[in-house]
Amino acid sequence: SYELTQPPSVSVSPGQAARITCSGDALPKKYFCWYQQKSGQAPVLVIYDDTKRPSGIPERFSGSKSGTMVTLTISGAQVEDDADYYCYSTDSSGNHRVFGGGTKLTVL
Amino acid sequence: QVQLVESGGGVVQPGRSLRLSCAASGFTFSNYAMHWVRQAPGKGLEWVAFLSYDGRTEYYVDSLKGRFTISRDNSKSTLSLQMNSLRADDTAAYYCARDPEGGSFGYPDYWGRGTLVTVSS
Numbered sequence: 001s002y003e004l005t006q007p008p009s010v011s012v013s014p015g016q017a018a019r020i021t022c023s024g025d026a027l028p029k030k031y032f033c034w035y036q037q038k039s040g041q042a043p044v045l046v047i048y049d050d051t052k053r054p055s056g057i058p059e060r061f062s063g064s065k066s067g068t069m070v071t072l073t074i075s076g077a078q079v080e081d082d083a084d085y086y087c088y089s090t091d092s093s094g095n096h097r098v099f100g101g102g103t104k105l106t107v108l
Numbered sequence: 109q110v111q112l113v114e115s116g117g118g119v120v121q122p123g124r125s126l127r128l129s130c131a132a133s134g135f136t137f138s139n140y141a142m143h144w145v146r147q148a149p150g151k152g153l154e155w156v157a158f159l160s161y162d163g164r165t166e167y168y169v170d171s172l173k174g175r176f177t178i179s180r181d182n183s184k185s186t187l188s189l190q191m192n193s194l195r196a197d198d199t200a201a202y203y204c205a206r207d208p209e210g211g212s213f214g215y216p217d218y219w220g221r222g223t224l225v226t227v228s229s
Contacts (some may be wrong), residue, residue, distance in 0.1 A: 001170060033215045035153070042203060042219040043145075043153065054217065086153050088215055095167055097143075097215070102152040 002026065002091035004100035011106040018074040020103045022087030027068050032089040034063060034072045035099075036081075043086065047072060074105075082107045110134040110218040112204050117223030120194055128223060130187040130204030137185035138162075141207035143216045144178060144189050146200040156202070157189065161210035194227045201225075 004024040012018045034047040045054050047063035060075045074081055087100040116128040144156040157178040158167045177190040187204055201224050205216030
């Protein structure tokens, strides 16, 4: 089955840039999204269609792609950005969707 | 505003069935495709199933195909997930989520708060 690979954890100090990566063989030709999930809460969409931000998501959140890797960048991470982040995409067939394993971002 | 409220979770014995429901409001339910996503305790998100706006196109994660069935009642703005032959590893919070497209198989944008299913004897 298709897999998206994320680092288990990333840690930054407040005000620093946080970068979370996600790799997958089909990513060069497929769209991706990013979700934020705070403890005990439902996930929230923060990036869709590779680079777009939903209404209400701060500008410090951005998405990019290079080859088989996509990156979520939080420019000037805030304490409130402390959460789990998941990438989401599709396999090469387009018939299945998959989440990455998740990355715990610590802003401390 | 968009609201999705899941119900039907609880404790169920292995091998039994359970039906989850998701009540949608704040948008025209019949225009949007829907997803189910689950999350085992302390684990990551797992996409489970998708259903198009008209109920004609469905997709499932391979590991669950044949045991789980997604359906919808557009007259009642309700999404359902029928889960049969439940196993301990089906224990998870189950989330209902809207897809911003109607017929295209896309991504979840709005999510409910989830309902917890515990499979245990």
